[in-house]
Amino acid sequence: MLDIRLRSFAAAAILLAIAAGAWLLSADPAAKGLVFSLLTGAGLGVVLQRSRFCFLCNLRDFLDERDPRGVLAILVALGFGAILYSVVVMSWVPVPQPGRLPPNAHIGPVGPVLAVASFVFGLGMAISGSCLSAHFYRLGEGSATSPFAIVGAAVGFLLGFLTWNPLYLWSISESPALWLPHFLGHAGSLTLTLLIVGLLGILVHVLANWADWTAATAGPSNPLKAILVDRWPPVAAGLLVGTLSAIFYFRVAPLGVTAELGSLVRTGASGIGLLPGTLLGLDTLRGCATVVKQALLSNNGILVVGLVAGSLASALAADQFRPRRPTARQIARSVFGGLLLGWGAMTSLGCTVGVLLSGIHAGAVSGWVFLVFCTLGAWSGLRAPVLRRLAK
Amino acid sequence: MKRIAKLTSVLVGLFLASGAQASDALVTADWVQDNLANPNVRIFEVSVDTGVYERGHIPGAVHLDWHTDLVDPVKRDIADQAAFEAMLREAGVSRDTTVVLYGDNNNWFAAWGAWVFDVYGIEAKLLDGGRKLWEAQGLPLDTALVDHADSLIELPERNTALRARLNDVLDASEGRSAAKLVDIRSNDEYTGKVFAPEGVKELAVRAGHVPGAVNVPWGKIVKEDGTFKSADEIKAIYAEQGIDGSSPVITYCRIGERSSHTWFALKRILGYDARNYDGSWTEYGNAVGVPVVNVAGTVWTGK
Numbered sequence: 001m002l003d004i005r006l007r008s009f010a011a012a013a014i015l016l017a018i019a020a021g022a023w024l025l026s027a028d029p030a031a032k033g034l035v036f037s038l039l040t041g042a043g044l045g046v047v048l049q050r051s052r053f054c055f056l057c058n059l060r061d062f063l064d065e066r067d068p069r070g071v072l073a074i075l076v077a078l079g080f081g082a083i084l085y086s087v088v089v090m091s092w093v094p095v096p097q098p099g100r101l102p103p104n105a106h107i108g109p110v111g112p113v114l115a116v117a118s119f120v121f122g123l124g125m126a127i128s129g130s131c132l133s134a135h136f137y138r139l140g141e142g143s144a145t146s147p148f149a150i151v152g153a154a155v156g157f158l159l160g161f162l163t164w165n166p167l168y169l170w171s172i173s174e175s176p177a178l179w180l181p182h183f184l185g186h187a188g189s190l191t192l193t194l195l196i197v198g199l200l201g202i203l204v205h206v207l208a209n210w211a212d213w214t215a216a217t218a219g220p221s222n223p224l225k226a227i228l229v230d231r232w233p234p235v236a237a238g239l240l241v242g243t244l245s246a247i248f249y250f251r252v253a254p255l256g257v258t259a260e261l262g263s264l265v266r267t268g269a270s271g272i273g274l275l276p277g278t279l280l281g282l283d284t285l286r287g288c289a290t291v292v293k294q295a296l297l298s299n300n301g302i303l304v305v306g307l308v309a310g311s312l313a314s315a316l317a318a319d320q321f322r323p324r325r326p327t328a329r330q331i332a333r334s335v336f337g338g339l340l341l342g343w344g345a346m347t348s349l350g351c352t353v354g355v356l357l358s359g360i361h362a363g364a365v366s367g368w369v370f371l372v373f374c375t376l377g378a379w380s381g382l383r384a385p386v387l388r389r390l391a392k
Numbered sequence: 393m394k395r396i397a398k399l400t401s402v403l404v405g406l407f408l409a410s411g412a413q414a415s416d417a418l419v420t421a422d423w424v425q426d427n428l429a430n431p432n433v434r435i436f437e438v439s440v441d442t443g444v445y446e447r448g449h450i451p452g453a454v455h456l457d458w459h460t461d462l463v464d465p466v467k468r469d470i471a472d473q474a475a476f477e478a479m480l481r482e483a484g485v486s487r488d489t490t491v492v493l494y495g496d497n498n499n500w501f502a503a504w505g506a507w508v509f510d511v512y513g514i515e516a517k518l519l520d521g522g523r524k525l526w527e528a529q530g531l532p533l534d535t536a537l538v539d540h541a542d543s544l545i546e547l548p549e550r551n552t553a554l555r556a557r558l559n560d561v562l563d564a565s566e567g568r569s570a571a572k573l574v575d576i577r578s579n580d581e582y583t584g585k586v587f588a589p590e591g592v593k594e595l596a597v598r599a600g601h602v603p604g605a606v607n608v609p610w611g612k613i614v615k616e617d618g619t620f621k622s623a624d625e626i627k628a629i630y631a632e633q634g635i636d637g638s639s640p641v642i643t644y645c646r647i648g649e650r651s652s653h654t655w656f657a658l659k660r661i662l663g664y665d666a667r668n669y670d671g672s673w674t675e676y677g678n679a680v681g682v683p684v685v686n687v688a689g690t691v692w693t694g695k
Contacts, residue, residue: 029528090535091447103443167412251447294591 002325007316014313018042018306033052037299041306042313045137045256047244049311050227050318051237055136055352056125059378066351068208069234072201076238077245078360079197084246085361086190089181096181101286106254106358108287108349108366111175113167118370121344121351122377128152131352132345133257133337136304140311140325148331149338150261155344157258157265157290160277163185167347168280177286178365187205189363196368245361252299254362256354258345260301287349287366307319344374417660418520418620419492421529427490428452434485435538436516438495438502438521439464448533450494450519450526454483454540458501458649462508470508470550470670477512477547494519496527498610498618503653506660507668511555511620513548518656521619528617555661556642556669558679564642565604565683571640573605574633576654577673582607584686587677588646595646598678600686602644604635610650613657628693630658636655644669644676661679667672 002010018038025035047053051073058070089102100105109115128149130138135146135153180189221230232240243254246366269275270292283291288300315321326334344353348370350358356374360366394571399496401622427433427453429675435453445455446557449695456462461479471479485491491514495502509516519526527533544628565570584600601607613626620626635641641658645651648670658666669676676682 029530030524091535096538103446253443292591 001179002316002319002321011313011316011351014309014316015042018313026318033298034297034302036151036248036251037217037304038288039173040244040251040252040255041303042310043306044241044244044303045307046308046314047232047240047309048133048137048236049140049233049320050315051232053237053241054130054137054379055356055374056130056134056378059375060382062204062208062378062383065212066207066209067212068164068204068210069231071204073234073241075197075201075204076235077241077357079194079242080239081242081245081357081361082193082197082363084242085125085249086186086363088246088250090186093181096179098182098186101177101179102362104180104253104285104286105249105362105364106256106350106354106366107177107179107362107364108355108359109172109173109175110178110283110365110369112347113171113175114366114369115373117344117347118355118373119354119369119377120340122374122379123381124156124218124337124340124342124344124377125352125374126337126378126381127182128334128341131309132261132317132341133307133351133353135341136257136307137311139308139314140313140321142321144324144326145330145334148326148334149238149341152335152338153258153337153342153345154261154265156339156344157346158269158274160346161266161269161279162341163281164282164347165276166277168282172285173281180363180365187263190263193360193363227240241357241378244362245357248303249358249361254354254358255305256288256300256306256350256358258351258354259288259290260298260304261342262288262346263293263300264275265297266290267293285349288345288351288354290346292387394509397541417515417517417656419517421518421526421531422456424450424492424494424519425531430490432436432488433490433492434483434494435494435519436483436505437523438493439497439608440501441496444496444523446535447457448535451532451534451536452538453494453534456493456505458504462501466510468671470511470555473512473547475552475580476581477545478510480514480545481543481546482540484543486543486545489543491516492519493611494522496523498522498524498614500649500652503656505651506656507652509657512552513551515660519615524618542597552621554667556644556667558669558671558675560667561602561642561644561669561671561676562682565602570642571642571667572635573602574630574635574641574643574651574654575601575605575607576608576610576643576645577601577607578649579607581673584688584690587690587692590645597624597675597692598684598686599690599692600677600684601673602676603683603685606635607642608633608635608654610645610653613654620657620661626657628660630662635661635664640665640667642669646673648672658691 022035022038025031053073058074060072061067093102131143137151138146248255348355355370356367431595435450436456437449437453438456439445439460493502493516502518506518517530539551543608563569564573575582578652587594587596587599612629613621615621641664643651643655652668655666655668658664663690
């Protein structure tokens, strides 16, 4: 355990470094996207770390312990983000016209490939221990396994690029990008989204074992401890994640954490001639875009850097920075799970943040498909005996 | 005496008119700021990067999507008359509206827009320096969409004198017309070292340029901050290449959008008889049997 003064000093130094980075970047008026990305990333890192906003852990807590807190945080994030998103989308696209989608919104192609890729992503979550966004914030907690999962995901991305063309020709090229407001209008789309989120909330409430968790979360706490050390309450976490998602969409692009990783792999692999000359249609689809890199700093890259740094500062302050030496088995599991995460994220054009969160916020059917199949994948990974042994 | 006075006034009027035309093609950021509330001024943003307009545009500006509003989305052509007229009506443009265009990417696509407007009989102006300069000066941006009252404008048929087709280019190249050709691409594209600029797909199967074309890369006529150089400087740059307005000019690039930028300078700033060849190298470099000068000798898919 690190000395509290050392930890506090280190956390403050990291936050100062983030602020200094933002200040340096702001000297270039063309880089305002980078400044906003760095600060949003840092904010997201703090929120994810403080509230343990990890799709898999929250699902596992609910399945194993009937602890509803994390799952509720996700549902609040989905619903509140959808409300804020609709404010932005309605002002940009007042009338949903056929053939036109809100700019940049992650409204991906819906078809069997998305279902399979989301399922594989969910499986990868269960095996590697979390989804990609959580692996990034866990880097900040000094996780021993997340670096291996991220390396595995990079390899998975490469496999995704290699299998892309046949999958595109077989199905993705004919998979429509379904946007709920095209069918229901803005109001209908938002109502349906909130209705589903509400019903899921009721389901969670009914199945939850509230007695255990009301006791655990009740009671007055030192406010400083409540902010810096205790896990943030689910409603606060959900509201903050939903807010960050919408303001980032408003200012820069939909939230996502895999575009930079994918771009690095794509740039490197095409540089050494590993990839096909053309990735069919990939650059025309909505989602976490992986582009061949032209500039060192990208909005998404700096968002992820901010996320890891924010999480590190927050983990240090909470004394949750606990690096450990991983076992060989843990490493193997992380790499293999990461590989599935990478293939799934490349093929479905994003992950739990880019497709699920940003998609559902925007009214994309692809977000809901990802939610269903990723949850099924994770559930299978956690419950199916063979896979369970693998994940142990 | 009376006759002389009349003649003088006509001459002065002509002089003023041509002077006004030369300087009127461009407006400054200050002018735009002063005219934000002017109901007779309609500003259009033509940016190609998705979401740029929505995340902040010049207050009151209307969005023109290059991929759908300024071109025919199915066949390779500029927007058809009915679609363009409908768009202008919805934007509330009437005959006495002053149209100002600006956009990202050095105003390339805004200049394409200005060319399309001109083809349909509306002399649009460009905000000199485009979006980049507006942002660099820290001028206000807005995310609200303004619903302008519809107009009843009727557009004339296309003015074909502003557009060059493949045959016009061949006539110029082979001496059947007096027109001169300007290739505004980079020197590496012009000499045939590369088929397309870096980061852009090679969409032509031959490299090089149209025989007889001179090479004046588009960037030569703009300043560091993206604004056009003075009319005199632009005139001198072209005069060096033998283009002085005494014969018609045809501009081309790869797909016709950067050449609109040069077309704008030649036609609207200098007042030369200039046409844009929007087929450009992606048509010419793929056409069968047309002569090509390929100094570098690059062979398509050759080793």
